[in-house]
Amino acid sequence: MRAAGAGGGAAGGGAVPGAEAVVYEDTGAYQDGNALAGPLSEVFGVDVTRAAVRCTACGLAGPLPGLRVYAHAPGAVARCPGCEHVVLRLVLGNGTAWLDLRGTVGLRVPLA
Numbered sequence: 682m683r684a685a686g687a688g689g690g691a692a693g694g695g696a697v698p699g700a701e702a703v704v705y706e707d708t709g710a711y712q713d714g715n716a717l718a719g720p721l722s723e724v725f726g727v728d729v730t731r732a733a734v735r736c737t738a739c740g741l742a743g744p745l746p747g748l749r750v751y752a753h754a755p756g757a758v759a760r761c762p763g764c765e766h767v768v769l770r771l772v773l774g775n776g777t778a779w780l781d782l783r784g785t786v787g788l789r790v791p792l793a
Contacts (some may be wrong), residue, residue: 683708694750699705699740700748700759704745708745709736710751710753711750711751711760712745712749712750713746713748713749713750714730714745714746714747714748714749714750714759715730715746716746716750716752716757717729717745717750717757717769717771718746719785720729720757720771720773720778721745721771722739723773723778724771724778724780725790727790727792729745729790730743730744730745730746731744731745731791732744732745732788732789732790732791733745733767733788733789734768734769734785734786734788734789734791735740735786735787736761736764736768736784736785736786736788737766737768737783737784737785737786738765738784739759739761739764741762741763741764743762745759745788747762748760748761748762748769749761749762749765749769753775755772755773755774756770756771756779757770757771757774758770758771761784767784768784768785769781769784769788771781771783774775780785
C-alpha cells in the first residue's frame with residue numbers, strides 16, 4: 682500500500698481534512714486462498730478448500746482458493762480476484778479468532 686499524499690481522498694463524504702488517503706497497490710505478493718485452509722479449519726473444524734464465496738462489491742462467485750490472500754500483517758486479508766475488494770479478514774492469536782466476513786455475501790461450506 683502507499684499513501685496517496687496529504688489531503689488525498691474524496692472531497693466531503695466524511696473525509697478528514699489533511700488526512701492521507703491509502704490506495705491499494707497489487708505488488709503481486711499474494712498467495713491463493715489455499716493459504717487460509719489451515720487457519721479457517723481451526724475456526725470451522727472442516728476443510729474449507731471446497732467452500733465458495735461471493736464478493737459483495739462485484740458479485741464474482743467462486744471457490745475460496747481463488748481469493749488472493751495477503752498475510753504480511755498480524756492476520757490475513759483475502760481479496761476478490763475480480764475487483765480486489767476485501768472479502769474476508771482473519772486474525773488468530775491468544776486462543777481467539779477474529780473473522781470479518783463483511784466483504785462476502787455468503788460462505789458456502791460443504792459438510793460432506
